[in-house]
Amino acid sequence: MPAEKHTYIQIHPADNVLVALTNLSAGTPINFGGHTFTLHTPVEAKHKFTIAALEPEAPIHMYGVLVGKACEHIPQGTALTVNNIKHASDDFKLGSRKTNWVVPAAADAYRDKTFMGFHRADGSVGTANYWLVIPLVFCENRNINVLKEALSAKLGFAKPRGYESEVDNLVEMYRSGKTAADILQADLQLSPEAQTTKKLFENIDGIKFLNHDMGCGGTRTDSDSLCGLLAGYITHPNVAGATVLSLGCQHAQAGILQTEIQKRDPNFSKPLVMLEQQKIGTESKLLHEALKQTFAGLMEANQQQRQPAPLSKLCIGLECGGSDGFSGISANPALGYLSDILVGLGGNVILAEFPELCGVEQEMSDRCADEAEALKFMDLMRTYNARAEADGSGFYANPSPGNIRDGLITDAIKSAGAAKKGGTSPVTDVLDYPEKVTKPGLNLLCTPGSDVESTTAEVASGANVVLFTTGLGTPTGNPIAPVIKIATNTAVFNKMPDILDLNCGTIIEGEETIAQSATRMLDYVIEVASGLKQPKAVILGQDDFIPWKRGVSL
Numbered sequence: 001m002p003a004e005k006h007t008y009i010q011i012h013p014a015d016n017v018l019v020a021l022t023n024l025s026a027g028t029p030i031n032f033g034g035h036t037f038t039l040h041t042p043v044e045a046k047h048k049f050t051i052a053a054l055e056p057e058a059p060i061h062m063y064g065v066l067v068g069k070a071c072e073h074i075p076q077g078t079a080l081t082v083n084n085i086k087h088a089s090d091d092f093k094l095g096s097r098k099t100n101w102v103v104p105a106a107a108d109a110y111r112d113k114t115f116m117g118f119h120r121a122d123g124s125v126g127t128a129n130y131w132l133v134i135p136l137v138f139c140e141n142r143n144i145n146v147l148k149e150a151l152s153a154k155l156g157f158a159k160p161r162g163y164e165s166e167v168d169n170l171v172e173m174y175r176s177g178k179t180a181a182d183i184l185q186a187d188l189q190l191s192p193e194a195q196t197t198k199k200l201f202e203n204i205d206g207i208k209f210l211n212h213d214m215g216c217g218g219t220r221t222d223s224d225s226l227c228g229l230l231a232g233y234i235t236h237p238n239v240a241g242a243t244v245l246s247l248g249c250q251h252a253q254a255g256i257l258q259t260e261i262q263k264r265d266p267n268f269s270k271p272l273v274m275l276e277q278q279k280i281g282t283e284s285k286l287l288h289e290a291l292k293q294t295f296a297g298l299m300e301a302n303q304q305q306r307q308p309a310p311l312s313k314l315c316i317g318l319e320c321g322g323s324d325g326f327s328g329i330s331a332n333p334a335l336g337y338l339s340d341i342l343v344g345l346g347g348n349v350i351l352a353e354f355p356e357l358c359g360v361e362q363e364m365s366d367r368c369a370d371e372a373e374a375l376k377f378m379d380l381m382r383t384y385n386a387r388a389e390a391d392g393s394g395f396y397a398n399p400s401p402g403n404i405r406d407g408l409i410t411d412a413i414k415s416a417g418a419a420k421k422g423g424t425s426p427v428t429d430v431l432d433y434p435e436k437v438t439k440p441g442l443n444l445l446c447t448p449g450s451d452v453e454s455t456t457a458e459v460a461s462g463a464n465v466v467l468f469t470t471g472l473g474t475p476t477g478n479p480i481a482p483v484i485k486i487a488t489n490t491a492v493f494n495k496m497p498d499i500l501d502l503n504c505g506t507i508i509e510g511e512e513t514i515a516q517s518a519t520r521m522l523d524y525v526i527e528v529a530s531g532l533k534q535p536k537a538v539i540l541g542q543d544d545f546i547p548w549k550r551g552v553s554l
Helices: 105-110 138-151 164-175 180-185 220-234 254-264 283-301 331-344 361-366 371-390 401-405 411-422 451-460 490-495 514-529
Strands: 017-020 029-032 035-038 048-050 059-062 065-070 085-087 114-119 130-135 206-209 239-246 272-276 307-310 315-320 348-351 427-431 441-445 465-470 483-487
Touching (some): 065 411, 114 514, 130 138, 138 206, 220 239, 220 254, 220 451, 239 254, 239 283, 315 411, 315 451, 331 411, 331 441, 331 465, 331 483, 371 427, 465 514, 483 514
Parallel strands (some): 130 206, 315 465, 427 441
Antiparallel strands (some): 059 065, 065 085
């Protein structure tokens, strides 16, 4: 049965604030806990208000954890703002293991289901089949772009947008004597997309070109991490093979990349083209060799075809960006329920964005399967936050202006809701960036909260699908893994249908339960993993790729 619709809710019995599900005006009667009081101030949807009056330094609890403290006297029924509360979170320490959990009953319906994927020699299964062209250092970005211009359109992988004809119209208006005011008032309609060239290699989803600004000039730690990240992409199940261009003198050496590849796949056998410009000589020789060897590799990669695979071969990255006050009560818990289903089936899920686990460290460390992993998680959290604070911007500074505007006014409030994506299963492994997932179950991966850096890292660690919740809307995608965008509220889903795939606002409106939303989402994941549907980020060619420099990025 659908959930009942309410205008405000208490998320956890220990919470001393309520969340408005619709805009509430001052004077609105609130019936809670057998008592009635009226709102002292208006409260916008997604924002929180006090159940009882709070004095300065009084703790504020949401999701059953400390998320802030009062800065001043806050009357009963008052909206929480950045002016009357401040970030606060509980300390954490090594506790006892709390790894008991129950696999959702809904998992039974998926035990015999499969998706159609690309089976790799290492036993992994891809949800897509891409060829990569990668620079080991930013000096090769121009050569990468030349290869992109030469290959993409001719092989049928370019994505024409249709905007060129709009520019033609603007040029014609200018030539005909139209003024700037005329142009600004013109109603330009996007022309139908030009006919795309038929793909030459039918079993290849595309060639992806991963430009970046790293590889030399920074710290050796950053260049080594870059090699690990790139190795994660080259060995990824969604990748059939790769072309790598190196200058030769940079920190990120080809030998380091080869070592990182061997760490992740000791029996690596995919076609791999490695070319060094300072050895080959002229740009022309380099590019001619790259074109020939890449084309030969594409011919080999095209032999791969989709075959049935169990859902245990899915590795789902859990991500959120442009979060709002509904994220933690609609889309994120739905992802958590889906995560528990997949873990119950033997699959993998990755929960990252460590700045957005601030305040829930005790719960997450207690859920670690053994003490060694719990200690590793706590150490990563403390070290990361200390680095941030040393630069004057601790985890407390994570919420963006958009987060704050839509109800996430402290990092702990944001984190408590973000952690819901990880469900309730035990943490089987804790990974530092850019380590690879090797154990089934829930994996914690140290990344920034920054959407693209975190998504880039999750995919490098093995995510072959990414589920991305958003309350404000974001076009974020990834070059090789389908990123499925899930709205936390119906308003943003209706406003931005060109970049959002699924809507969990139905939970807020009482039309659907969290479990129903999760299984609807999982059914969509299976279709995407099988190549039957394309998320909007894939259709738009939203190939966001940003390696993390291990300095401070929240």
